[in-house]
Amino acid sequence: MKISKFSQLSASVMANAFYAMKNFPVMLVNTILAPFGLLIIIFFVSHGTLLNVGILGGFILVMVNNGISIQGDLTHLRNDMKLQDMLVSSPVSPAIYVAGIALSELVFSVPDLIVLSVLAVIFIHISVISTLTVAAVMLLTFMFSISLGFFISTISRDVIEGWAFMGLISMLLSTLPPVYYPITYIPFPFRYLAYISPTTFSAIIAQSSIGFVKFSASFILTSWIVLIMVSIALIVFAVKRSIWREE
């Protein structure tokens, strides 16, 4: 029999995203609303001046939240349905299984991306270059978030433990750091703390691409390098940690 890798990839996407959305649309409500809470607060507190930055923050938060969700999903499928054991003893490879689940997390972010894109078009007047820049930043943000989520799924024994991590990580990566507001609002020496989170660099690049903040070219370049390095490191780390057949 010819094995279709496309079928295998689609199976993960369908099982983890399409069927869940179709049979339990209520699951979408929480996912969709997630980026808008902070956006609304930022909008009022700044009298509207941070709306464009907030929208960019929304894009980043959506990537982070949906990326790290892979941890709960993989843990749940592995521990509570024993799906991983079923699939290990089948022709599907771990890379395709996990890539499909990762894609399914991206599918979950589509409704938010549509709403945010509409807002961006209306309120940001974003150029082609900055659109591409923000898209690249989002992709990198998604990749390191997926890798981080995947890594945590390999160490969390059950879903409950995973959820505990997840809340913490979501806060450390998207609520606390200067994602919804410019880093220049943080006074020194606290600003150094913000650099611990890779999302700070995502936001710096995105915000400067629309001209909201001005940084030197070398600082932006450094931000890119940090973001790319963190993404690669986390991906390598996740791949190293991955266990398909147990020892």
Next chain:
Amino acid sequence: MVKLIIRNLSKIYKDKRGKRSSALKNVSLNLDINGIFTLIGRNGAGKTTFIRIVSTELLPTAGKVYLDGVDVVKNPKEIRERIAVIPQEAELIPWMTARENIYAYLLWRGFSFKEAKKRTNTIIFRFKLEKYADKLPRKLSGGTKRKVLVALVISSNAKIIFLDEPTTGLDPISRKELWSVLNDLKKEHLIILTTHYLEEAEELSDYIIILNKGKLVKSGTINDIRDAIGYPYAIKIFKGFKKNIRLTGKVVKKNDGTFQIFSDEITANNLAKKLINRKVKFSINPTSLEDIFYMLVGDINKGEEHEN
């Protein structure tokens, strides 16, 4: 016929603190099997460990396993197209209907969309699941859910099916229903089954291996095992027996006041005549697997750890 060769298979688990526990100890087998191959043993005997190693989910600590001509320890990918597994305590994905569960599994196995759809419909028809196919698992009984899982692995083209305690937790009626499904399937598939229900092993198995504390205690067909034990007959003398006859063979007095005598054919014959003459009430049967298990390793229900 499928060849299963196992040489000195051992598994030692190490937990995070470095504590070691030995789940399989030097198990060896060399068999041509078909039909239903059953592993029996108490909780903790090593059944799941055995299944997980042979089905390429787990690496052994030592030993070799060849299934259908493939070295599964070295070349797991070569066998994976030919096998399918329902792990112990596996569940359908709760946010997908029975049909969607089957369909997704087939896609994961790499069937084209068209072929997966066709196979899904065929298996739903064959297992008479039409009424349940479009329901979510929470709307299905335990027995039906288990049947859907069996349907799901059968719908693939795997010729070797591993089922780890598929009937545990089911009510007696669902269990018997699943037995008839399995009896039907064994014509086309080799089924490697585990159970701690001895009557189930007796009813279904073409070949049995008995595991106890990680060791292979006995293996063979139920008749082989009976003969090997040397007591192919079990005579049960009902309550109130005065012991006015000398009992030969292996005699066990049970807590409920009955006597169980295990013996060979001649002894059983002689004893039966005497009992009839003295008008003692008794029954005579081939030794059951339960009796054999009792003789070999004691009570099946005295597991290492009780789960149910």
